[in-house]
Amino acid sequence: MKSTEIRLGGTSLSGVSRRTVLQGLGMAGLAAGVSLPLGSGARAAGTATLRWWSPQASPDQLKMYQSQIATFEAAHPGVKIAFEPTSDEGYPAQLAAAFASKQLPNIVTHLPSFAAQNYYGQGLLEPMDDVIKAIGEDKYFPGANNVYKTSDGHYCGTAIGNTAADMLWLRKDLMQKAGIDKAPATWDELRTACQKMQTGGIFGAPLPYGLNSMTSLIFIGFIHRAGGQVFTPDLAVAIDSQATYDALDFYKSMREFCPAGATNYSWGESLTAFVSGATATGIYAGRVLANVTAQNPSIADFVTCATYPTKSADIPAWTFNDFPSVFIPKGVDNLAETKAFAAFLFEPAGYIPQLHAAPGHILPVLKTIAEDPAYLANPIIQKYKAEVSLMSSAAAAGNNLGFETAQHKPNLKANEIIASNVIAELVQRVVLNGEEPKATVGDIAKKLDDLMKA
Template sequence: MVKKWLLFSFIVALLVLSACGNDKASKKDSGSSDDTITVWAMGEEGKLLKQLTEKFEKENEGIKVDVQAIPWDSAHDKLLTAVASGNGPDILQLGTTWVPEFAEAGALLDLTEYMEEHPEFAPENYFDGAAEIMQFDDQIVGIPWYVDTRVLYYRTDLLAEVGYDKAPETWEELQDAAKKLADRGEDQYGLDIDQNDQITPFIFAWQNGYDANLKENKLNFDTPEFIGAMEYYTSFFKEGSSQVEQGEDIIQAFANGKKPMFFSGPWMVNILNEQAPDAEGKWSVAVMPGKETKASSMGGATLSIFHNSENVDNALKFLSYMNETETQLEWLDISNTLPSKPESWENPKLQDDPMYSVFGEQLKESKAGLQTEQFERIAQELLSSLERVNAGGADLKAEMEQFNKTAQDLLAE
């Protein structure tokens, strides 16, 4: 971790020196004779995106789009190298937790001065959680491409057997249902909680009224709202409602009923349909059970323009095209990822679908992770602390005190 952070600091220094030696105007000058837009897109999206670019090229004669598909496992290092060298694409895809890191490094073009010409990029056009991600230090550093959020997946038949004819709606109901399901017998559980998932503890915290104050560098991990949420999180393991060990794959465990409830995103719908056919008609999804709120996480990806792109005008045209409702719905068909604009959700395909409509409701109450470049490190520290409680029997209060100190130190770096 320390070596990686030192490398990043070195790269930031190189970027600053590079920026000082460049003419600012040249970075925003799209008058280049090269009308090819280079796009770095990650994973499967990079492979599928080419299906959208042909239409854009037909509508914008003379502009070509060169999509380079980059595997997720090598994407972060490739982006760091691009920042250091100043040799990046015109447009790059970023996972939501990466935006603060690369924005802090100055790698992303501030789109603020282009907003009058492109009002379609205004933050109010997107879900609130997505609007949080596209902004950093009063700059507009990316346009939400697609979004995702977590909801509750549950076995309707097994919940009915323990007295729930619909999904649990509150913390109390979720805890009660999970305990009753776990009491069915040996190797039976109620709620699967992936202890490697860094966002679940924060979801519980948001539901309990927690919020950070990053403007004043206060993470607020010592507040009753956060501590209470961690008590709730660990209670599922303490009561035996959630399995401490990794155990059986969740797809199989959900299909055979050992783990009748879990949290996941929209990608899981197709996975269950394909890999758990025997459970067809026996499961559904619901918005998150809540306490103060029913909040969930806002995930997905943004499209940003690299800070020294010499093809900004054409890059903006491409972002505008990707932002259109029609394009977002076409991307939904291609990739099964969700549109980032509420306007797109007015389409009957989303409104009338029993699964999609639940995700649409949850997106209205979804929050972005902490918008700091240190989020990943902080989240991993939290998971380590919670694992020591769940698996090792450590004292939660002591672990949270140490975690709060460690997290504040990380934020101060």
């Protein structure tokens, strides 16, 4: 992968003593509000270079990372940070290559919690217990790190944020024009709303049907919103159920309300369809708010969200939260400095601007930040208080394939299952290709079973 290095405020250590380096690191620990012990990590030519990977690298986010990097480097003479953007779709292959070649990033952020569980289960990650303690366990929202608990009593990562990744986004102006007086709460209501609003070149919805992770992750939510599950709490394959057939039937019925290009939609295309005004509803996280404000302000006053509808009123909502993570690969150089940087990312002076780079998209996991006037003062968060509040509560109660419900064991194979696109394959075969559902679901169930046993 080609990397993009960001180096602001870094200091070359040519001719600088080791003692000076460690003194600088110690002072930075005080500045950052952390007290992690600093080891004697090996350095090339007296300089420690920490590689930071993240798929969250929009221009506004990149600016905030640059600021955090500059502050950390200035306070830690002899440490420089190289930021390298990764891909939501491509990170499994990128990390597999990094682990195989031992060309490891020091720190990885914003990947799903199930990725951290998967890599830790293979012995590939450092425990994050002391980083969490340095940040302050009491600062987190209760249970924020439960999804990172491991079978050996440690934490495989820590949460850098929450996302409510599959909210139903709505245009109040289009709803009013179509005579719709409330957000759809059931699938029938959603279909009716999309049908009424699909007019004048505007489609009803931007659901994904591509062979990619978005389709897999979104459709897993539909299975749950039909009252089903992909695995039992003990991780036996449970996808062959009436709920899955109902979800497939509904997903197929929605195809007529989606643009032709939805057969290849992933996250970016689905987001753009709603933000541009091409669809009346959307399915995405809070990045919608910043993008609408910047790219299509004419509809900004009419945008709102709700939890995505379920098959019937008696089925509870199920929100996909990938629990964006921070984790450290095992065996990295300069481990002490890496842990200090991981904790530093949560310091308010840097963490709040990082969250503000996409207001409402990555939501704070520290209650001290969520209550901070500096965080709350953001104009977009102020304008969309109700939407941000709803996303925060939905995300806090959210789940994903690695954490389907509170009763489920952590699924350490979730990362491999999503990377395999087997759930998206199910959607394409039944919805797009017209294959017989029962036989196809049975085939996919076998593939899931093989993946779990591999």
